[in-house]
Amino acid sequence: MxxxxxxxxxxxxxxxxxxxxxxxxxxxxxxxxxxxxxxxxxxxxxxxxxxxxxxxxxxxxxxxxxxxxxxxxxxxxxxxxxxxxISMVLTEPLASKNLSVAELVALGRQPYTNWIGTLTEDDRQKTEEALAALGLASIRKKKCYELSDGQLQRAMIARALAQDTAIIxxxxxxxxxxxxxxxxxxxxxxxxxxxxxxxxxxxxxxxxxxxxxxxxxxxxxxxxxxxxxxxxxxxxxxxxxxxxxxxxxxxxxxxxxxxxx
Amino acid sequence: MNNFGTYRRPFTFLALALLGSFLLNIGLGSIHIPFSDTLNVIFGGTASNSSWDYIIWNYRMPKAFTALLAGSALALSGLLMQTLFRNPLAGPFVLGISSGASLGAALLIMGSSLLSGILSFGFLNDAALAVAASLGSFLVLLAVVTVASRVKDTMALLIIGLMFGSMTGAIVGILSYFTEAEKLQQFVYWSFGSIGNLSWPQLALLATSVLIGILLSVFAIKSLNTLLLGENYAQSLGINLKRSRYLIIVATGLLAGSVTAFAGPIAFIGLAVPHLTRQVFRTTEHKILVPAVLVYGAILLLLCDVVAQLPRSENVLPINAITSILGAPVVIWLLVRKKRMIF
CATH class of the missing domain: 3.40.50.300 (P-loop containing nucleotide triphosphate hydrolases)
Known part of the structure; x- marks a missing residue:
């Protein structure tokens, strides 16, 4: 290395x-x-x-x-x-499993959005990148309760990735x-x-x-x-x-x- | 990932349904008024019979607006509670907020023999009733939240809400036991829930507190969305938990408290409407859900009121009975169909 x-x-x-x-x-x-x-x-x-x-x-x-x-x-x-x-992936279950994968990942952009949480072009792009990096693009519309444990964990990591922090x-x-x-x-x-x-x-x-x-x-x-x-x-x-x-x-x-x- | 544009069609449909149910609500009542006359009066003309003018302007219009405001406010407070407590069964009624409002109203109506000189019947009294009921709901809500911060289990939270509900119920019971018959009657009528007794000034007061409540909720939208992840995640996303929690609680107290003060406790709208809304708008984004529950709640209560009036009959049923009879099966149906209620 x-x-x-x-x-x-x-x-x-x-x-x-x-x-x-x-x-x-x-x-x-x-x-x-x-x-x-x-x-x-x-x-x-x-x-x-x-x-x-x-x-x-x-x-x-x-x-x-x-x-x-x-x-x-x-x-x-x-x-x-x-x-x-710093972004986190915790052991506690999601409060709402009704979130779609894309919605979940987009929530990672919250620290950068305005007072009502509007996603800018940059936010959308970062979300897309995170979805792609974790191989979630094809199940982006699925709700979290439909996911397997492995998929859900990947979605949670994608959310942390979308938060774009130096530390995870x-x-x-x-x-x-x-x-x-x-x-x-x-x-x-x-x-x-x-x-x-x-x-x-x-x-x-x-x-x-x-x-x-x-x-x-x-x-x-x-x-x-x-x-x-x-x-x-x-x-x-x-x-x-x-x-x-x-x-x-x-x-x-x-x-x-x-x-x- | 959602914006308003994606949901233009359901929103247009809801807006039309709202207009339709509003007109239906005004058009139907114990006295038959031809629909063309009703429309005429609403759009500034006069009816062919001047007493119809009076009925529409001073009875049916305030009632329809009350139904609209109360339905919206209760539905929104239900949504706020469900997200804040991360519990699909939360709602102003279940968490004891309505009982808190009842307690406030009971203390004022039945305890007022102590302060009888101060309270004369009129505008001040209505304002006092609104303040008392709102205060009551705030206090119960604060108590529930204080306990909730100690117990993490959401099931326990519901039980605590129920316990507070029965406690306030008991106090109301004791008050009723010692009060004069006339005051007891006044309170019992209030507790049936009625949206037909508001004058225009009272309506203005209700509208003001509901609007403030809605405004506060709009400012809470971002934190509401973040709370969908859970409190720890919300914190890690830089949300000031304490401030958003209080913002949401104050908004709920204003919405549910003022409605309960003026229209009495109205069950199930707060619990059922957010779930019905999620069936139509398959999203968790509060930017969509907040306006959607507002409209949905208004439509539902307007229609419930149509049923409660038993059109063309002399009798009017208590609105609370109708919302319960219609609401409880809806909640059961949702539970059975979806196995577990997801929010």
């Missing part, structure tokens, strides 16, 4: 602690993410992957430490300003999908990151796939949270420590987990 001079730190965290007042979930989180990189956040259930994602999107405050977007503290952004920097955060984008569609979504994310120079971050339980596909990984374990390229993390033996070792072990040679007999 050739080095891009425009590549710089887009999203970073320094000694970040996240969680809720009574329940500190994880601390000492450090990372620096560049444009054009696909990053996975992994860790066991309840370790705070979604909380971290929400904190990165300024939907909840950090307990301590700092997050910077484009080298400026996150809390200096107004919600309006931030909406043109996705919360478990591959849950409920079969192996084929999991790989499809992850490869799509990778090509989005590499081709559009966006910073794409997602939480996942698919550690083995993430090792194969991602540029960087953040392993949340609640204490030191190793961060780096997957191969580096394997060398450090970071994956062995993710799960309690009474059930599974990690095989560094193949990058896979084995069930302990």
């Amino acid at each position: 050739k080095e891009d001079t425009s590549r710089h730190t887009v999203l970073s965290a320094t000694d970040l602690a996240i969680g809720y007042k009574k329940n500190k979930v994880a601390r000492h989180i450090n990372f620096a993410l560049n444009g054009g990189e696909l990053t996975a956040i992994v860790g066991i259930n309840g370790i705070g992957k979604s909380t971290l994602l929400r904190t990165m999107a300024h939907m909840q405050p950090p307990l301590s430490g700092s997050i910077e977007v484009d080298r400026k503290p996150l809390d200096t952004y107004t919600p309006q300003k931030l909406s043109s920097k 955060l996705l919360d478990e984008p591959t849950t409920h999908l079969d192996l084929y569609h999991k790989v499809q979504i992850l490869k799509l994310l990778k090509s989005i990151a590499h081709e559009t120079q966006k910073t794409v971050v997602f939480t996942t339980h698919e550690i083995e796939m993430a090792i194969q596909l991602c540029d960087k990984m953040l392993l949340l374990n609640g204490t030191d949270n190793p961060f780096g390229q997957p191969c580096q993390l394997i060398e450090q033996g970071a994956f062995e420590a993710i799960f309690p070792d009474d059930t599974v072990t990690f095989d560094g040679e193949t990058g896979t987990f084995r069930i302990k007999k």
Whole structure:
């Protein structure tokens, strides 16, 4: 991969602690993410992957430490300003499944539209590009309740893409999908990151796939949270420590987990 | 992705239907007036019988305008509630907003023995009734929203609305138990719902609050569309959640509250019309839905009123009974046909 001079730190965290007042979930989180990189956040259930994602999107405050977007503290952004920097794909279901795919994707243009939400020519074009990029042009008129899980997830990603932000955060984008569609979504994310120079971050339980596909990984374990390229993390033996070792072990040679007999 | 142009045909149809039902509403009543005379009077002429002039101008016209305003306002408030609460079963009646208005009206009518000196029957009293009912609906709405921000489950929200409804109902019950017969009668008549008792000045007052409500809703269109994704997504799209929520609530309170104040609680228009509209306009875009529900709601209430008058008979049925008898089956039919109500 050739080095891009425009590549710089887009999203970073320094000694970040996240969680809720009574329940500190994880601390000492450090990372620096560049444009054009696909990053996975992994860790066991309840370790705070979604909380971290929400904190990165300024939907909840950090307990301590700092997050910077484009080298400026996150809390200096107004919600309006931030909406043109960070887009999200969440696990929560759509409130209205009656939206058509095209309507859903076009809603991604909201931060740029006027007071009543009129789409300009530019907005329409960006919507079309997002639909085309995710292969949704043929089902653009379908309602969301008619879509399969994989199609719906692609539509949600297209909406985030239409929002035209430097950073896309996705919360478990591959849950409920079969192996084929999991790989499809992850490869799509990778090509989005590499081709559009966006910073794409997602939480996942698919550690083995993430090792194969991602540029960087953040392993949340609640204490030191190793961060780096997957191969580096394997060398450090970071994956062995993710799960309690009474059930599974990690095989560094193949990058896979084995069930302990 | 939708604009007005795509929907020119249904809108033209709706506009014609509105005109038709408005004329039908004025043309029919307990006294038979030839249709040519009715048209004549509406367009500035005089009827062949001068008492017909009087009936049309001072009875049928205000009533038709009230039906038009009330239908539009209730339908729009239903749409606002359904989108805000992301719940297809939301509506001014279900969420206890109408009961809140009832409570306000009850406190004023039946509790007014305490302030009897201040309130003389007249314009001030009507304004006071409107304010009291609107305040009542606001308060219940605020209470529902406060609780709603704590419970995420939309089903729980409906139950809370129902609970508030029965609570206000109970207070109204206690008030009625202790009040004088004459005041009780006044309140009972109010609660039947009637759109036939408004004078032109009262109508002007109703029109003003409904127009303000519509205007606020227009300013909420963008956030309404974004709320279709859910609150977290709306937030990530830069929408000021708190402000849009209050904007929508104030608009709903004005729309449902003022109508309930002047015309009494009218059921099902708010719940059913948004669904009927979505059947015709297959879109979720509020730029289309807002004007569509306004017209649709007006047509429906005008037609319900035609039925309620039992043309050519002496009797007039309570409008609330008609909307319920017609509305409930519509909602059931929608539920059965679509398996689940999608909004």
